[in-house]
Amino acid sequence: MTVGHYLQEFHGLPVFDFPAADARVELPEADRVAWRISAPTYSDPGDELWGPQFERFLKAVDTRRVRALVVGGWDEAYETSSADIVTALIGANNRLTGLAAVFIGDMTGEDCEISWIVQSDVTPLLAAYPALRELGVRGGSGLAFPPVRHPGLETLVVETGGLDAEVVRGIVGSDLPALENLELWLGTDEYGGDSTPDDLAPLLDGTAFPALRRLGLRNSVIQDAVAAAVAGAPVVARIERLDLSMGVLTDEGAAALLDGQPLTHLAHLDLSHHYLSEAMGERVRAALVPHGVTVVLDDPQVPEDDGDGEVYRYVAVAE
Template sequence: MTIGNYLRVFHDLPVFEFPTPATSAELPDAASVAWRLSAVTYRDSGDEEEWTEIFERFLDAVDTSRVRALVVGGWEDAYEESSDPIVEALVAAADRLSALEAVFLGDMLSEDCEISWITQGDVTPLLAAYPRLASLGVRGATGLEFPPLRHEGLRRLVVQTGGLPGGLVRDIGACDLPALEHLELWLGTTWYGGDSTPEDLEPILSGTRLPALRSLALCNSVTQDAVVEAVAGAPVVARLSELDLSMGTLTDAGAEALLAGQPLTHLKRLDLAYHYLSEEMSERIVDALAPHGVDVDVTDRQEPDVYDGVANRYTAVGE
């Protein structure tokens, strides 16, 4: 499974692709859309436009004082060139993007660059430059840095990877984010650097630095059972309304630990989609929670790939 579509909605706004120079399309109201900027190769002419050049056109063409959301698509040679120049350009334009509330960095599909090959860098200068930023999304963890910091306004943080290193998990957990309501981490597999452990998650699961957290997603993990076992007794769960443990290698052992842990009947939603649960266990979870009004998603059941007597289980998104 791979990510099948570019973002269509971001920050509750429809995504609008900023057009090429040859396109005469009328631009929408600056505040009405999330603007997507992606480096484009013009196949007919062979000309290329780098992302920073597109950004300069964007700054000249749009009333940037009213722009609320930006989606950064592909940049040139993303498999070896980092997002650092893009972050620097966005930081330099902070005075012109005075209404900016949301940034997604790396909206690419596999044909642009495989998720585990997207090269990022230190993305925290965006948070320093935009104190009003409410939503930050990042796709890809190669070279990604997230030095611990405090940000008063961030309400949503999403890090999508095929493998999230344990050091990055610890750095994110060490941040003070008093307004954060939604945290989403795709933990991934060791094949692509995802070597985090439940111990790395402890600062997040304690919830000490995340007093406003109401939605937690710890998903796409090759060790999903261990993640779920840690979540089952985590203090932060008692104040969540949504819990996402989907996209990983969850088996009946992990689900048994979840059911044996703290009550989950206060949740509005439990997402376990894409899993390796038996049909019987899936029914047990639904029967235990659905009567209490919990929306339980146990769709997309997987079967292990058995080779030479060994049952192999894979995350939803890897390379």
């Protein structure tokens, strides 16, 4: 129930950790990698913090050729928000003129649990980088995303253990005409995930994001309700890849999917980390695989029974 690995690839580029000041490492060409800049979240005296490391990075590489940046940890990320990180990135927009992709919060559970990562309003990055094509964020605490317009953003990924309904409404209320890929980890109410399918209405009814082709509504404690809403959602007719993985999907939600609009046009349906019975899993495959749909049903889960009649199901990533 935690994130256990760092990004290995981002924006189609291998992730390269910007080395420590005393490291004898040859730097790659600036446009051949996604640069990961990360500082200890639990720092000791003498550790280089994120701000000075970023300044050293700007002096060490040809900033005009940098295409992708991955922000890892920052000092006391469990108490200190990403606001200073966002400000620093905005302040470098006249130097990072080729920047196309940013990810903020690439931390594992050992660095900072996903629901402890304190984020901030990340939308000023979109104004500062009109050529940005991809934005990713990990961590929902303190995250803000008021409705915004950006003509070129193609991919938006928000990974959380609990995504606030106001953030969901801000995202789906944004004007992002080029958005092709949207991935939201909705999470659980125990960690602030209080959205409902109603909050997704502009997305599901097809009025938002005319270019959308890949949709992920993942890691949700209300995955059955999400699946039922998706089953009748007009947007699905133009989706090529649908991802409802990592949540607590049961036979009820899967049946709603199959009883709704046809899904045979999909290229890919991901339902991994699920609570489906074997019979329902076979029913899903039988309905879709003969039509050429790749169906992923990996990582089946078994509900936990406390012996007193209470049954517990868990999302893949929460804390």
